[in-house]
Every structure is written in C-alpha cells, then in structure tokens.
Amino acid sequence: MYEVISLEKKGPIAIVTIDNPPMNPLNIQVRTELISMVRELEQDDDVVTLIIRGAGDKAFVAGADIKEFPQRLKQQQQSADQESVFEVVANTPKPTIAMLNGYTLGGGLELALACDLRVAEDHVKVGFPEIKLGLLPGGGGTQRLPKIVGPSKAKEIMFTGSQIEAEEALALGIVTEVVPKGAGMEKAELLATKISRHSLQALSRIKSCVNVGEEQPLSESLQYERQMFQELFSTEDAKEGISAFIEKRRPVFTHK
Incomplete structure (x- = not known):
C-alpha cells in the first residue's frame, strides 16, 4: 500500500519515514500516502506520538516536486491534497515531532511547521525558496511562520528565499532542538518517549x-x-x- 512512506513502531512511538530519493520531494504520491498513514495512526490505540523524518541524511523534504509544476500550470489550480496534507498533520490529535536531517525547504518546511515540535541536526538548512520561482509558500507557510518568528522576519525569509542554518533557526524558534549530525533520531525518540509516558x-x-x-x-x-x-x-x-x-x-x- 505504501511505496514512498514507511512505518516503524517502537512501543507507543510511530516513526514515519518519507523515502523518495534523492531529496524526498513532497510530490503527489508522498502527500497522498502521508495523509493515509497519519489517519491510520490516529486510529491506532497503541500509538501516542508520531515522529516524521526523511530517509538518508541529505534532506528531510527538499520542497515540492518541480517536475509536477508544468501540469499544475496547465490546470491553473492547485491540487486539493497539496494543502490538505499539512492540515491533516497539524490537526492530528496525537503529538508530532519532525526530525530534520537535511535540507528542509518549501513544502518540507511547511510540513515541519505543521508538526508540534522540530528537532534539527546541525547541518540542516531551512527556508522558503518559492519566491525564486515566482511563487509563494502555499501550504500554510505564510501563516505559520509569522506566528513563530514574527511578521517582519517571516517576510524577510520569504521575500529573499534565503536558507537559514540550524543554529539561527533555533534562535528564531523555527526548530526546538539542534543536535549533532546523526544524533537527530536519538533526540527525537527520547523526546517522544517522555511525551508518550503521559495520557x-x-x-x-x-x-x-x-x-x-x-x-x-x-x-x-x-x-x-x-x-x-x-x-x-x-x-x-x-x-x-x-x-x-x-x-x-x-x-x-x-x-x-
């Protein structure tokens, strides 16, 4: 059923991995499978906390799949699921942790912002490069980012399309933890374990x-x-x- 999403359970913790090499772009298949997976885990009484990560160490999710854009331009409309995946993640009643293990750009940052907590490895870079394509973050980025960093800083990030290093992202509150490269899952699981002890x-x-x-x-x-x-x-x-x-x-x- 799942081709680009995998699931591992460790007691009350569900680890959802986006595996769409090489940079885990958030294409239609990934979005569709992620929606299905999150809804499935909502019904799993044994699962308390979800960790979402990207496979490998290059990217959490390095944006959308640009190859899909020409078709969307022809349609002159955005696919409905493009927005719904972020809302499904944001609104799931179970706590969610994004484990950022590489580039977290565009839709990838929007997915991370839809999670409750964000753990980043120190080589992570985040940003909204949509402006460089003549676009804007359309999955909640223009709304969620200002609530974290304030409107002026959010505008600067989106106006310039610049990439932000992990430590600056921590100072801005975009991520909640920064750990050395390779230590992200250990930290995310430790945090998930602490959360999952509770009701x-x-x-x-x-x-x-x-x-x-x-x-x-x-x-x-x-x-x-x-x-x-x-x-x-x-x-x-x-x-x-x-x-x-x-x-x-x-x-x-x-x-x-």
Missing part, C-alpha cells in the same frame, strides 16, 4: 487548546480551555493520575 487524553486536549488559542480571541480560548479541563475529569486516565498521586506511585495510563 493521550490530556496530550490531545493540550494540543487542541493551543491550536484553538492561535485562532480565537482570548475569552473564547479560555472558555474552550475550561471545557477541555472539565472533560478530562471524566476520563479513566485522570482518575488514575489523581489516584496515583495520592497513593505516591507512578500512574499507568490507558489513554481512555
């Missing part, structure tokens, strides 16, 4: 609260937060967590 009932609601808060006025976001907080009290995991605290033991969450 998915709580994790998914935290993610939802933060996402909603980016789109709504504070008063509405606070009301939504209260609603999510109250919902948690009816879950088995909250009862287990509270009991474990009182009994001074480690909780055993079932994500129910």
Whole structure:
C-alpha cells in the first residue's frame, strides 16, 4: 500500500519515514500516502506520538516536486491534497515531532511547521525558496511562520528565499532542538518517549487548546480551555493520575 512512506513502531512511538530519493520531494504520491498513514495512526490505540523524518541524511523534504509544476500550470489550480496534507498533520490529535536531517525547504518546511515540535541536526538548512520561482509558500507557510518568528522576519525569509542554518533557526524558534549530525533520531525518540509516558487524553486536549488559542480571541480560548479541563475529569486516565498521586506511585495510563 505504501511505496514512498514507511512505518516503524517502537512501543507507543510511530516513526514515519518519507523515502523518495534523492531529496524526498513532497510530490503527489508522498502527500497522498502521508495523509493515509497519519489517519491510520490516529486510529491506532497503541500509538501516542508520531515522529516524521526523511530517509538518508541529505534532506528531510527538499520542497515540492518541480517536475509536477508544468501540469499544475496547465490546470491553473492547485491540487486539493497539496494543502490538505499539512492540515491533516497539524490537526492530528496525537503529538508530532519532525526530525530534520537535511535540507528542509518549501513544502518540507511547511510540513515541519505543521508538526508540534522540530528537532534539527546541525547541518540542516531551512527556508522558503518559492519566491525564486515566482511563487509563494502555499501550504500554510505564510501563516505559520509569522506566528513563530514574527511578521517582519517571516517576510524577510520569504521575500529573499534565503536558507537559514540550524543554529539561527533555533534562535528564531523555527526548530526546538539542534543536535549533532546523526544524533537527530536519538533526540527525537527520547523526546517522544517522555511525551508518550503521559495520557493521550490530556496530550490531545493540550494540543487542541493551543491550536484553538492561535485562532480565537482570548475569552473564547479560555472558555474552550475550561471545557477541555472539565472533560478530562471524566476520563479513566485522570482518575488514575489523581489516584496515583495520592497513593505516591507512578500512574499507568490507558489513554481512555
């Protein structure tokens, strides 16, 4: 079923690898398979956290597949799935970590920004080169990047199409961790392990609260937060967590 996407499970961690050599471009097949994979993992009760990475050490995803652009120009419209893959990743209720192990450009950076956390190896370069093709980042880049780096810096990055080194990306908040080359997966798995010890009932609601808060006025976001907080009290995991605290033991969450 999957030809350019592979899956490895390590307990509650799902490692999704984009394997579309040599630079893992985000072509139609990759986008389609990634959507299917993420939706499949949403239904897997054993999986808590997703790690998304690119095969090899040259690129996470080095943009879209330019060879597909002429056909899209003829159609004079963007394929619907071009945008939906980023929304599927951003809206999955499970925490997601992008492990950046090389060039992360264009649609690759948009995919990374759609994830909750981003671990980068120190040779990584990120950027939006679309301007050089007379285009713009059309998968959420013009919206997600300014929320991280601010509007002026985001405009500079997109206006120039420049590539940003890993350390600068860390300083700007584009990535959350920078590690030596070859150490990215170890760091991503360590982070995923820490996250996966907790209740998915709580994790998914935290993610939802933060996402909603980016789109709504504070008063509405606070009301939504209260609603999510109250919902948690009816879950088995909250009862287990509270009991474990009182009994001074480690909780055993079932994500129910």
